[in-house]
Amino acid sequence: MARRITLEPTGSGTAPENLTVDYRAELNDQQYAAATANPGALLIVAGAGTGKTRTLVYRLSYLVETGLDPRSIVLLTFTRRAARDMMTRAASLLDGRCQRVRGGTFHSFCMQLLRTHAPALNLSPDFTILDASDAADVLSMLRTRGGYPDRADRFPNKGTLQSMFSDTVNRDRSLSEALNDRYPQFTHLHDDLRELQDTYRAYKAEHHMLDFDDLLRRTHELLSQNDTVRQQVAARCRHVLVDEYQDTNAVQADLVQQFTSVHGNVTAVGDDAQSIYRFRGADFRNIFRFPKQYDNARVLKLEQNYRSTQPILDLANHLIDHANRSYDKTLFSDADTGDLPAIVPAADTAMEARFVGQMVAQLREQGVPLRDQAVLFRSSHNSYDVEIELGKRNIPYVKYGGTKLSEAAHIKDVLAHLRVAENPDDAAAWNRILQLIHGIGPKTAQDLIDWLTDDDHSAFVVDEQGHFAQRYLDTLTQLLNTLRSIRPDEQPLTEQMEAVLTYYRPLFEEAYPDDYPKRESDLEHLAPLAARYDSRQRFLADLTLDPIELTALDQEGATDDEAPLVLSTIHSAKGLEFHSVFLIHALDGTLPSQYALDEPGGLDEELRLLYVAVTRAEENLFISYPMLQTSRYYGDTMASRSRFLENVPESILEPVELVEAPPESTSDALPESPEPEALPTPDDDNTSAPKSDLSEPEDGLPF
DNA sequence: TGAAGCCCCTAAATG
DNA sequence: AGGGGCTTCA
Numbered sequence: 001m002a003r004r005i006t007l008e009p010t011g012s013g014t015a016p017e018n019l020t021v022d023y024r025a026e027l028n029d030q031q032y033a034a035a036t037a038n039p040g041a042l043l044i045v046a047g048a049g050t051g052k053t054r055t056l057v058y059r060l061s062y063l064v065e066t067g068l069d070p071r072s073i074v075l076l077t078f079t080r081r082a083a084r085d086m087m088t089r090a091a092s093l094l095d096g097r098c099q100r101v102r103g104g105t106f107h108s109f110c111m112q113l114l115r116t117h118a119p120a121l122n123l124s125p126d127f128t129i130l131d132a133s134d135a136a137d138v139l140s141m142l143r144t145r146g147g148y149p150d151r152a153d154r155f156p157n158k159g160t161l162q163s164m165f166s167d168t169v170n171r172d173r174s175l176s177e178a179l180n181d182r183y184p185q186f187t188h189l190h191d192d193l194r195e196l197q198d199t200y201r202a203y204k205a206e207h208h209m210l211d212f213d214d215l216l217r218r219t220h221e222l223l224s225q226n227d228t229v230r231q232q233v234a235a236r237c238r239h240v241l242v243d244e245y246q247d248t249n250a251v252q253a254d255l256v257q258q259f260t261s262v263h264g265n266v267t268a269v270g271d272d273a274q275s276i277y278r279f280r281g282a283d284f285r286n287i288f289r290f291p292k293q294y295d296n297a298r299v300l301k302l303e304q305n306y307r308s309t310q311p312i313l314d315l316a317n318h319l320i321d322h323a324n325r326s327y328d329k330t331l332f333s334d335a336d337t338g339d340l341p342a343i344v345p346a347a348d349t350a351m352e353a354r355f356v357g358q359m360v361a362q363l364r365e366q367g368v369p370l371r372d373q374a375v376l377f378r379s380s381h382n383s384y385d386v387e388i389e390l391g392k393r394n395i396p397y398v399k400y401g402g403t404k405l406s407e408a409a410h411i412k413d414v415l416a417h418l419r420v421a422e423n424p425d426d427a428a429a430w431n432r433i434l435q436l437i438h439g440i441g442p443k444t445a446q447d448l449i450d451w452l453t454d455d456d457h458s459a460f461v462v463d464e465q466g467h468f469a470q471r472y473l474d475t476l477t478q479l480l481n482t483l484r485s486i487r488p489d490e491q492p493l494t495e496q497m498e499a500v501l502t503y504y505r506p507l508f509e510e511a512y513p514d515d516y517p518k519r520e521s522d523l524e525h526l527a528p529l530a531a532r533y534d535s536r537q538r539f540l541a542d543l544t545l546d547p548i549e550l551t552a553l554d555q556e557g558a559t560d561d562e563a564p565l566v567l568s569t570i571h572s573a574k575g576l577e578f579h580s581v582f583l584i585h586a587l588d589g590t591l592p593s594q595y596a597l598d599e600p601g602g603l604d605e606e607l608r609l610l611y612v613a614v615t616r617a618e619e620n621l622f623i624s625y626p627m628l629q630t631s632r633y634y635g636d637t638m639a640s641r642s643r644f645l646e647n648v649p650e651s652i653l654e655p656v657e658l659v660e661a662p663p664e665s666t667s668d669a670l671p672e673s674p675e676p677e678a679l680p681t682p683d684d685d686n687t688s689a690p691k692s693d694l695s696e697p698e699d700g701l702p703f
Numbered sequence: 704t705g706a707a708g709c710c711c712c713t714a715a716a717t718g
Numbered sequence: 719a720g721g722g723g724c725t726t727c728a
Contacts, residue, residue: 279716
């Protein structure tokens with residue numbers, strides 16, 4: 001590494017006393033120190049609800065105000081939504097001066113770099129992107145081609161292959177290390193797997209396809225192998241801000257260092273207690289490595305919580321104190337009154353759902369808007385009964401963490417047509433659209449793909465008649481005609497989409513005979529979305545890298561309506577806050593997930609997940625679980641509450657009993673309940689606790 | 704040989 | 719609700 005000379009700022013910006021924003025007045029001491037720290041490497045360790053985002057926004061604003069060109073600042077966040085929110089907030093502080101800040105996720109920023117510098121990597125700038133399921137499909141195809149399933153009776157299936165190979169990239173380790181650590185049952189297949197991985201890489205390169213991991217890996221490769229490019233890139237990022245640093249993985253941490261290698265100006269924000277993305281290679285130890293990684297790094301802490309009441313923090317602190325690792329942080333709040341968090345056992349999932357539905361409705365009547373309430377859960381299918389209940393009550397909701405628009409099969413179909421037009425070598429997209437044609441299955445599709453992506457045949461023309469079977473020739477010709485007409489990307493995107501839909505609709509109705517009318521409305525939503533883009537390439541990349549929730553789409557048109565209730569996986573609720581939080585399905589085996597139990601460190605991660613859920617709440621926190629789980633196959637099974645919530649003193653987590661309202665005519669509906677207690681009254685002296693009983697809204701039948 | 708139909712089973716988190 | 723494995727059909 002060359003000798004380094006640090007350039008001092010020359011004061012071209014506004015002098016500190018003439019700044020537009022009064023940082024002193026708007027931030028507490030710790031936040032102020034962080035926001036206004038001198039350039040260089042800065043790590044802000046910030047507990048939940050301590051104003052981490054606020055501080056980052058003010059830091060951004062401060063950097064711009066003191067003279068840094070917004071275009072040379074890069075803001076890396078976990079989702080595009082987070083980047084947009086922060087830039088909007090910073091822009092409003094500074095009359096729009098922050099709008100030209102570059103930002104987004106690691107994946108989208110890397111994609112931009114790769115498009116710009118594609119030639120240096122022998123890459124077509126028109127490469128298309130494979131999401132995880134596309135990648136799995138390609139692997140499945142190559143696996144069949146290589147004859148692997150025949151060689152071993154138990155070869156990993158496509159999803160496992162995909163995550164296995166993904167692991168090697170995100171944890172930056174060899175296949176044998178990954179196998180030993182996470183897939184010991186497949187270690188004996190190492191050589192076959194290694195070969196398949198090589199084949200997969202070669203196949204992607206040949207067809208100009210990049211999967212999510214390639215976006216990171218190849219950028220890293222670009223910058224480590226090409227010093228000129230690295231310096232160019234780093235020179236254009238005068239300051240790099242990274243949010244949620246605890247959820248970066250090995251490659252991402254390296255990338256940050258590469259981006260900042262010319263000047264060392266980096267601000268990272270994170271909380272080791274909130275690291276919840278281990279499964280995709282995130283390593284909270286990146287936080288502790290940061291000071292070693294950057295010369296003269298400063299570390300600042302934010303400890304005062306502005307979000308939650310003290311009782312909620314008491315529970316959060318209690319939970320995290322019982323982690324194997326001790327987290328050196330105790331959150332405190334000025335808001336020391338408030339209801340105790342409640343633990344609510346329900347008879348079964350339906351009753352749990354009724355409880356949530358009723359409470360949400362009551363809180364709304366008491367003036368807590370739906371958008372300030374959230375129902376959180378470990379995995380997306382946990383909310384099934386709650387969704388039914390909300391439907392009955394006509395309560396609008398958005399669900400985060402469910403199926404994404406671009407993951408729905410019928411949407412993928414349409415997008416695959418556009419992808420082929422964009423990149424005629426995209427074998428994954430070809431594979432998908434060819435198999436929609438009646439008479440074309442996996443084998444024929446493969447033969448056709450080899451023919452179509454051959455250099456001599458990429459003109460979308462069927463010219464060698466003998467090559468094709470009659471059974472699909474008509475449809476194939478229609479397909480190629482359609483693709484040929486949209487290939488140049490000259491018509492507006494909406495017209496291209498219309499052309500695709502004209503061809504696709506008959507196939508669509510055949511492919512989804514049971515429910516195509518329902519799916520049709522999704523297709524109709526796609527056109528207005530496309531209308532906002534003038535580049536097909538950007539449209540496709542955005543849908544893949546910044547996925548839209550299917551349920552958010554239904555809400556979109558109705559802007560005048562009440563903002564909906566939030567249903568979210570805990571993962572997707574990261575960084576958000578709500579007046580009232582309902583954490584449902586707090587069951588052992590669900591949270592912690594049974595999958596985590598035998599993974600080393602898995603249980604700790606589940607506990608952090610619970611911690612994240614708890615610290616989303618400002619005023620009210622209800623943790624509920626069904627005592628009976630109904631499964632179609634095992635029948636009803638007894639379920640027990642999460643082990644994390646056993647033995648929590650009642651002074652910290654108050655039990656609430658759900659009681660059926662006695663039917664008006666009879667009095668013996670629930671003989672086992674001696675004194676029906678109105679529900680829930682966590683603290684009698686606090687008026688914000690809604691009182692209620694569990695009466696059914698309409699079709700009420702006590703069970 | 705390859706496509707399509709059928710039945711069984713199980714169901715994590717995300718860019 | 720959808721995928722994977724197996725059987726049947728062209």
